[in-house]
Amino acid sequence: MAAERIEILKDILLDLHHGASPDSVQERFNQHFSGVSALEISLMEHELMSSDTGITFEDVMSLCNVHANLFKGAIAGVEMPDSEREGHPVKVFKDENLALRAALLRIRRIIANYTKPENRNYQADLIKGLKRQFQLLGQFENHYTRKEKVFFPIMESYGHDAPPKVMWGVDDEIRELFDSAQTLALQLPQANIAEVSEKFEVFAKEFEEMIFKEESILLMILLEIFTQDDWLAVAEESDVYGYAVIKPAEKWEPDRSSFSAEQSEADSDSRSELTAEKPQIIETPAGQFTITFTPKEEKTAADRTVPQPFGNGYLSVEQADLLLNHLPFEITFVNKDDIFQYYNNSVPAEEMIFKRTPSQIGRNVELCHPPKVLDKVKKIFELLRSGQRDKVEMWFKSERLNKFVYVTYAAVRDDNGDFQGVLEYVQNIQPFFDLDGDYKRDL
Known part of the structure; x- marks a missing residue:
């Protein structure tokens, strides 16, 4: 079944590769992939991009609208999860990846146009645009640092310390590949554009792989183990490290129930009925059980204003x-x-x-x-x-x-x-x- 789905997905992506519109493949996609998780679809796409089918990253990107339409239909009438709300760290993280992908694609286009004879008179403008896009793409440093300094510590507190170690090492390799590509690009027009393209593509391959690992592996783990309080801590600390290309449009505030003072007092009164002086007798088939409750003595917080030796x-x-x-x-x-x-x-x-x-x-x-x-x-x-x-x-x-x-x-x-x-x-x-x-x- 999985092999059959991969073949169908390959046919859809190839149709898109040859110019078909996303709307034209929507029905076929819905027919075969309704009920299939986003993770499974992402894994299939990843396998196809890594094969010799000719399917490119751009082809998969063009399928995003199909994905979105499918999931919109699937969640109609269902409350939107916290992670899809504006300002939530997961949405911010994914939005950054979209913006970084856009810069990646623009750099590819500029490099391709630079080599065309008809654009010889515009090379100075192309170089200026290329430098600007490298500057934008370089903001992935904020994205990676936030992941390493805010996501990883909480992840490790749950015992997941192996993935952060591995991912941080790969992050550093990607940083070095980017520095190498950018350094050569900044030497244009003296530098050889073919060498710039080669170095950039070496970086881009690893960078795109990391985006896949972040969204299909890392975030899946975090969404499984992080509590709402964990995500609130992430949101609170993220500003320190900054964002890549974009920043949250608004502050995320989760929906939380509040409990009235009256309810708290009622709970307290209920507990106070169980005391050593007034035990509760419970009747069971095995006989009577007597239950007493002794409130735990609250520790008085140390006075922070009292001088000590x-x-x-x-x-x-x-x-x-x-x-x-x-x-x-x-x-x-x-x-x-x-x-x-x-x-x-x-x-x-x-x-x-x-x-x-x-x-x-x-x-x-x-x-x-x-x-x-x-x-x-x-x-x-x-x-x-x-x-x-x-x-x-x-x-x-x-x-x-x-x-x-x-x-x-x-x-x-x-x-x-x-x-x-x-x-x-x-x-x-x-x-x-x-x-x-x-x-x-x-x-």
């Missing part, structure tokens, strides 16, 4: 939090078990040099870094943990941020010298280079 003085929790957030550093603490435990808010998340979000708390430090730098991270932690080093320092000039960044990894040891974790502090020292004069004492 703190180093060489006294600080309240609230004051300590304020002081840490006012330091001119981005601070991260990874405990002795390699768990990311704390970061401060010295600047808004959008302005951080190394962006951090709440979903990363509780994550193993190895999962917080791309695979290509993992060996270096392990080496640093081993040097600090073993006592071979107390600090590891590094620095770099970021042209993108216009900052000179100084990074320190320091071993945290207790009074007995026992290793308790690693403190990372990151500082922008560009202002030090920009100091005017040998001193300033005008106040």
Whole structure:
């Protein structure tokens, strides 16, 4: 049955390839694919694109309207799922992929037109357009980073840590392929257009494969395991990392039931009837059972404003939090078990040099870094943990941020010298280079 469906889908796609309109194949598609999941159809399309049928990515894209019409019919009168609502992270993610695909297709067209003799006088305009489309396509970096820094931590918390590791490694390979293609494209007209096309197609093949993996594998897993609260956390943290080409048109607000204060009080009164002083007797065929209920004592939250002995003085929790957030550093603490435990808010998340979000708390430090730098991270932690080093320092000039960044990894040891974790502090020292004069004492 699956083989027969693939043949039918191949015939439909070939008809589209040869100029048939989506409307003309709609009835045949509905006849054979009604009730078939989107995932199964995507798998079949993927198989056909990977074969020697001549079916292209563009052909499959042209089938999108057929898909949409089919699913519209299937969900008529059914409430739209949260994931299809404006602003939901899944819809935003898919919309980005559509916009990135569009940039991909435009780059292909520009490269094809560049080689045509009749367009020789327009090559300067074509190069300008090509650079613009590469700039747009390069925004996939925001898409990938958001996936890696927001989706993956929550995914790992459910025990799914293998897919993120693999996908992050492939993401980095795609980044390198894009950089190679873009670097050569920016050298036009001196560069050879055939070489530009070749490098671009190597990138495009892997990029399109990743889109398939994201939508047919990754999102399917996430929709299965993420709760509504998880998606709310994703939506809340996504702005920090930005979006690709488009951004959410509106904020997603899920439908949620609220419970009245009266109902809560009634529940409380019902529970209070079951006390040691007033037991409930339950009659059963096996005899009587006596049930008592002792309310759990609520723990009183510590007063964050009360000063406590703190180093060489006294600080309240609230004051300590304020002081840490006012330091001119981005601070991260990874405990002795390699768990990311704390970061401060010295600047808004959008302005951080190394962006951090709440979903990363509780994550193993190895999962917080791309695979290509993992060996270096392990080496640093081993040097600090073993006592071979107390600090590891590094620095770099970021042209993108216009900052000179100084990074320190320091071993945290207790009074007995026992290793308790690693403190990372990151500082922008560009202002030090920009100091005017040998001193300033005008106040």
